[in-house]
Amino acid sequence: MFDFVRKHNRLFQLILLILILPAFVLVGVEGYSSFIDGSNKGVATVDGRKITQAEWDAAHRNQVERMRSQMPNLDAKLLDSPEVKREALDQLVRERVMLAAANGQHLTISDERLQQLFRADPQFAFLRNPDGTVNKNMLQAQGMSSEMFAQRLRQDLTLRQVMLGVAGTAVASKANAAAAFDALLQQRELQLQVFDAKNFLAQVNPSDAEVEAFYKEPANSARFQLPETAQIEYLVLDLESLKGGVTVSDEDLKKYYEENQSRYTVAEERRASHILIKADKDAPAADKSKAKARADELLAEARKNPAGFAELAKKNSQDEGSATRGGDLDFFPRGAMVKPFEDAAYALKQGEISNVVESDFGYHIIQLTGVRGGEKKSFDAVRAELDQEVRKQLAQKRYSEAAEQFSNMVYEQSDSLKPAADKLKLTIQTAVVQRQAAPGATGPLASAKLLEAVFGNDALRNKRNTEAVETSPNQIASARVVQHNPSRLPALADVKAQVRAQLMQKLAGEAAIKQGKERLAALQKSGDAAGLEAPLVVSRAKPANLPPKVLNELLRADVAKLPSYVGVDSGEGLYVVARINKLLPRDPAVIDEARATQQYAQAWAAAESMAYYNALKTHYKTKITAPASAAASGVAP
Structure with a gap:
């Protein structure tokens, strides 16, 4: 049979082509198009332009990365929630609306304005060199080039202009602010x-x-109801478990130490002061010559009296940022300054004054005032660190091979985790888990993927190992269900004390409400305040430890006729009867007139900005088409 196939190979190829081609035409093209269009599917449109699923996913990933960098211990499940995803989409839509408005209004930012804002805005101080230039090292650490940063900054500032005309022009009179805060912070005795x-x-x-x-x-x-649980055995393979089986000799550690000396050497930093005579690189030759001559004069003065360098810089340096400090630029590493300046500073000995140094900013006279760093840590001082690093690297090299072995063994010998544990020298652990990770769970037991596999049909019914699941970078795990406990209602005898306690609490609450209502009716009839507590003053700023529901009801109660009587069930086992004696103006100590006016203006500006943004969304025909199941409800389409 197989000889026949081999001899008539081309004939069989033709037959297969005839069979496959119609199926591809009828089904495959549509499937292929669906595959290609999946990430290109529109989830929103702004001004006729589509926002794709891929763009939404990218925006969500960027948002998650920002949040993780700010809060490394934040629960990963929260970052993957529908609410966070919807927030990413809303931000993406807002950006597109602002871009459409900026283009429609022909808004832009000139290069000069961009430079001015960068140098003046305090939020960019960490990105500025002492001479006002962009610190490229800081940008690189954030994955940006100078061009990318300038483009992003220009776009952000352009988008700000769209709302500035509304947000920056809110008017709030003292009278309106006072009326609003009087109502909000009214006091009642x-x-x-x-x-x-x-x-x-x-x-x-x-x-x-x-x-x-x-x-x-x-x-x-x-x-x-008792929740569904599974008692499991589980096995974890990660770098930490592999490091224990790695042996590293002193010779290996010393070799690694010699190959990576720069990592164990404190980076050298230098401190310098300078005098700058500005001369733009594109300035006319005559202007540059004049600036150079002035720098030469100041160099001669500086060398006559090196101790007076700071005073000379204060009077003559045209670097506004450092002149007031006597030209002091503080300590800086290599790469922080423009190259001609850095080369000159790192060639000086402490106390020396350089020749005139030309850069794109003009002419510098540099005095080296300090040197620190450059020391090399000894082998003994970093031996423990070296050992951990080398073990980690060797474990990393071993991980891929071990992970493949792990995955194959837990699948091929699916009735037990022991073979994989013995082979890779891992420890079988036990736990009781639910379908959702327990609060505070860490490691594999916090992995939604692993828990989903544990509660899969095959794992529950057949007690087989789950497939190897990646629970975090460089970590995989497999689990086996030892015992499955479905959700069930326990026998009354097992929970009778708990049931009785809850019933008693319910009956006691009903008794408290009944007696409270009787007391309220008596007060409304007679007005006799005997038995009531001493008068106290409450407001939203001074809640007096009252439950929020009680406080809100007391502050919204009708006070057309005083005294007024109110009864409130807190829903927390308390029934509060209150006699409202009188109304009092807000306490001026809570918020003064100036601050009240400022906060009212901010609130008014926010309200007007939101109204304007909603109008822009309507004008630019904004529509969110993402299904409700993909994200929690947020800004309406």
Whole structure:
């Protein structure tokens, strides 16, 4: 048979082509198009331009990276939530709306304005060199070139202009601010009487029949339901587990130390002061010659009196940033200054003054005032660090091979984790898990992928190992269900004490409410304040430890006629009866007139900005088409 196939190979190829081609035409083209268009699918449109799923995904990834860099310990599950994803889409839509508005209004930022804002804005101080130039090392650390940074800054500043006309022109009169804050922070003098459920517990004694009836009520079943759990064994392969099996000799450590001396040497930094006579690189030759002559004169003065360099810099340097400090630029590493300046500074000995140095900014006279760093740490001082580093590198090299072995063994010998554990010298661990990671869970037990595999049909029914799951970078895990406990309602005998306690709390709460309402009715009828607590003053700024629901009800109660009587069930086992004696103006100590006016203006500006943004969305026909299941509801389409 196979000889026949080999002899008639071309014939079989033709037959296969005839069979496959129609299927591809009918099904394959559509499937291929769907595959290509999946990431190109529109999730929103702004001004007729589509925002694709791929762009949304990229925006979400960038948002996650920013949040992780700011809060490294943030739960990864929160970053992958529908709310965070929707926020990324909303920000992307807002950026596109602002770009459309900026283009429609012909807004732009000139190069001169860009330079001025960069040098003046305090938020960019960490990106500025002492001479006002961009610190390229800082940009590189953030994955940007100078051109990328300038482009991004220009776009951000352009987009700000769209809203500036609205946000920057809000007007708030003192009278309007006062009226708003008077209403918000109005004070009321009250007398209270609190009926607490815990004070009625001794009065309630439910029978066994009542406890059983309470337990069987459908509405109460969920309170006592035991969650679905799985008792598992699991195995983890990561760099840490592999490092333990790595042996490193002193010879290997010393070799690594010699090959990486720069890593164990403190980087040299130099401190210098300078006098700058400005001369742009494109300035006319006559102007540059005049600046050079002035720098030569100052160099001669500096060398006559090196101790007076700082005073000379204060009077003559045209570097506004350093002149007031006597030209001091503080310590800087290699790469922080323009090359001609750096070369000259690193060629000097401490206290020496350089010749006139030309750069793109003009002519510098440099005095070296300090040197630090450059020391090499001894082998013994860094031996422990070397050992960990070399072990980690060797484990990293071993990881790929070990991960493949791990994956194959837990799959091929799926009835036990022991073969893989023995082969790779790993420890089998145990745990009890639910479908959702427990609060505070770490490592593999916090992995949604691993838990999903644990509660898969094959793992639950057949007690087979899960496939090897990547639970974090350089970490894979497999688990096996030892015992599965479905969600169930326990027998009453097992939870009777818990059921009885909850029923008693419910009955005590009902008793507190009943007595509180009776007291309220008596007050409304007689007005007798006997038994009420001493008067106190409350407001939103001074809640007096009242539950939020109670405070809100007391502050919204009708006070057309005083005294007024109010009863509020807090929903937390408290019933509060209150007599409102009088209204008082807001406390001026909480917020003064100037601050009130400022905050009112900010709130008004925010409201106007949001209204303007919504108008822009309508004008530029903004529509969000992402399905509700893909993200939580946010800004309306």
